[in-house]
Amino acid sequence: MAPPLTCDRNFSLEDVHIEGAERIAEAVAKYDIDRFIHVSSYNASKDSPSEFFRTKARGEEIVRSIFPETTIVRPAPMFGYEDRLLNKLAGVTNLFTANHLQERFWPVHVIDVGTALSTMLEDDNTASETYELYGPTNYAMAEIAEMVDKEIFKRRRHLNVPKMVMQPTAKMLNQLLWWKTTSAxxxxxxxxxxxxxxxxKSFADLGITPAELRNYTFHYLQGYRSSAFYDLPPATEREKKEEKKYLHVIDDQ
Structure with a gap:
């Protein structure tokens, strides 16, 4: 059986998340590096039905066994420039879903994650600790998709395909096509x-207040607007103005 594929068909998830992490940890231990931060993933678990999350958890175990002072960081899905969240939802190729966009998570600003990593490097008290970094609000993917549509003045269609059909199709496409598609x-x-x-531990233990996603959708998605709407204010500002108009009408009545 061929090894499971990532976006690069030369390496499996085990190659990257386990063997790759092991080599880095061995180098850290060998050369007596003072601080080592291992960036893992939210939902990392050896019991997960997802191979991605299982191999992430195994990688955490290995780096800690080699270098016990390792700081492990598990960021939630991140948003920012060139992210795989807002940009994916705004793109025309993001057409198919298998769960009606019902996956729920706490999206986190990449800048906040970067700030946290920088803080950890300077604070020896973070050694040997595990941090889960996530934003202040829990969203369903469908809720984020709705925000994206409002911000770009476009309606992106999402066609739901049953999991039993979507998984084998994704696996086949991942093996046949050389460009990034999706995977089972x-x-x-x-x-x-x-x-x-x-x-x-979390952002609170680092003295950091994470940013709210809806305050940054305009900032990162303005480029997806047509020229006719490019300079209009963010969706949140438009909604506030509409609400004020509505309340004004109610008061007059």
Whole structure:
């Protein structure tokens, strides 16, 4: 059986998340590096039905066994320039889904994650700790998609395909096409909501207040607007203006 594929068909998830992490940890231990931060993933679990999350969890175990002072970081799905969240939802090729966009998670600003990593490097008290970094609000993917549509003044269609059809199709396309499409494991992850581990630390332990997604959709999606709408205000500002107009009409009545 061929190894499971990532976006690069030369390496499997095990190659990257386990063997790759092991080599880095061995180099850190060998050369007596002071601080080592291992960026894992939300939902990392050895019992997950997703191979991505299982191999992430195994990678965490290995780096800690080699270098116990490792700081492990599990960021939620991140938003920012060239992200795979807002840009994916705004793109014309994001057409098919298998779970009606019902996956739920706490999206986090990439800038906040970067700030947290920088803070950890300077704070020895973060050594050997595990941090889950996530935003302040839990969203369903469908709710984020609706925000994206309002911001870009376009309606992106999302056709739902049953999981039993979508998974084998994604697997076949991933093997046949050389460009990035999707994978059977990505389909599996659509059915896995983010679960917060209560035994881990978070932004609060670093003195950081995470940003709210809806305050940045305009900032990162303006380029998807047509020229006719390019300079209009963000959706949140438009909604506030409409609400004020509505309340004004009610008061007059």
């Amino acid at each position: 494991d990505e389909v599996e992850r659509e059915f896995l909501d983010q679960v917060i581990d209560p035994n881990t």
